[in-house]
Amino acid sequence: MRRAWRWSIAALPLLLLVACAPRQLVRLPGNAAMLAQQQAREKQLAAVTHWTLRGRLGVSDGHHGGSGSLTWTQDGDRYAFELQGPALSGVDFRLVGGPDGATLNGVRGGPLHGPDAETLMQAALGWTVPLRDLRAWVLGLRADSGPASLRFGDNHLPSLLQQDGWTVDYRAWDSQRQPPLPTTIFASKPPYKVRLAVESWSIR
Structure with missing residues (x-):
């Protein structure tokens, strides 16, 4: 199944993003004021359980990859992760679930069902992706899975x-929104790389 993955013309927007995005070289360890500001953001956003993110997603496992248009809706403990394009399975991809399990459509032999999103991704695509942690990281928060190290930019945001x-690299933020939210996120754990360009946030 993974052999079916191919880079295609759909990957060009993400490749251009990688090439053109200004790299934020400022990596401040964070003083008491920055850490207090981050803790306040985390406390405020921890109460936000209903949101929708739309953007472009690019992925690579070091050998294959692609990109597509992403819509991620979080509704309390339930989620819907929809990807249009060849980024993961070669066709449109939809992952939905919650505390009672997860369902994956858009892969050969699907729909597939499993106890959680991580198990399904591993079984269907061979990907080890911490989707539960990503729910926090995409908001610019530390996940509750264990120790985390933070560095800050000159905007005093992560x-x-x-x-x-x-390693989650925040390249751009929407600072007009309060609290600020990330708009360009690069995440990597060799051999995996994920690139997300957020076009819109909807917080309810």
């Missing part, structure tokens, strides 16, 4: 987050 073996 620039680099390291947790669970992953």
